[in-house]
Amino acid sequence: MDEWKRDMGSGLVILVPLLVTFYAIAWLFLFIAGLPVVGVIERPLVRVAITLGVFVLAVALVGMATRTAGGALASGWLDTVINRVPVLRVIYNSSQLAVETAVSGNGELNEPVKVTTWMGARMTAFKTGKKTADGRMVLFMPTAPNVTTGYVIEVDPANVEPTDETVEEAMTRILSAGFGDRDRPGGALGGPLDD
Numbered sequence: 030m031d032e033w034k035r036d037m038g039s040g041l042v043i044l045v046p047l048l049v050t051f052y053a054i055a056w057l058f059l060f061i062a063g064l065p066v067v068g069v070i071e072r073p074l075v076r077v078a079i080t081l082g083v084f085v086l087a088v089a090l091v092g093m094a095t096r097t098a099g100g101a102l103a104s105g106w107l108d109t110v111i112n113r114v115p116v117l118r119v120i121y122n123s124s125q126l127a128v129e130t131a132v133s134g135n136g137e138l139n140e141p142v143k144v145t146t147w148m149g150a151r152m153t154a155f156k157t158g159k160k161t162a163d164g165r166m167v168l169f170m171p172t173a174p175n176v177t178t179g180y181v182i183e184v185d186p187a188n189v190e191p192t193d194e195t196v197e198e199a200m201t202r203i204l205s206a207g208f209g210d211r212d213r214p215g216g217a218l219g220g221p222l223d224d
Contacts, residue, residue, distance in 0.1 A: 049120050058084060119174055122204060141199035143190040144168065144182070151190075153199050154182065173203045 061067060062080045070076045094100035112118040139156040146152050154168040161167060161183050168189070171179035192199070 045120055057087075061087070119204060122174060122176055139196075141192055141194050141196060142168065143192055144170065144184055145188055145190075153192075153203060154184075154189075155196070155199070157181075171200075171203055173206045176200060176203055 058080060061083045062076065064083075067076055067079050067083070070079065095104050111121045139158055141153055141155055143151045144154045152170055154170040157167045157169055159167040164186070165183040166186050166189055168182050168184055169179055170182055
């Protein structure tokens with residue numbers, strides 16, 4: 030029964046953000062297509078082209094606005110508000126991560142690794158591809174379940190363990206606060222020291 034619940038939870042963690050993202054894009058597209066200026070055009074192909082053009086323009090304008098001081102403030106306020114709603118924050122952060130990963134590729138979130146921290150605890154972090162002048166690896170250690178916050182840490186390479194996880198597997202576990210982890214040999218999560 031526990032395995033079934035874990036499978037359902039893992040499925041929801043993956044599917045719900047995707048469905049919400051697709052629904053939001055479809056709603057926005059239909060909203061733009063229903064505007065009086067676009068709705069009066071009789072040729073379907075022209076109407077679709079104009080709708081897509083307005084959609085791309087709206088996305089670009091919002092992107093440019095977030096690079097301004099006011100846009101960054103509004104974006105931070107929106108993140109704060111959404112992250113106070115228990116279920117919505119998981120959906121929002123998962124959708125945000127999916128879009129960021131799709132748009133930026135693996136350049137920003139490189140391979141996941143394990144770092145041994147205080148009192149022997151192992152935590153998941155991601156390589157940034159950067160090193161300090163003294164040879165330490167610069168890693169990003171996200172917090173759960175809000176992966177948009179975390180810590181930039183400098184670690185001796187000897188304290189970094191490679192994993193067999195993909196970026197998506199590691200992020201799913203972090204976003205789901207550990208409930209979306211896949212089964213591993215040797216126990217439900219692979220042992221007492223796994224995240």
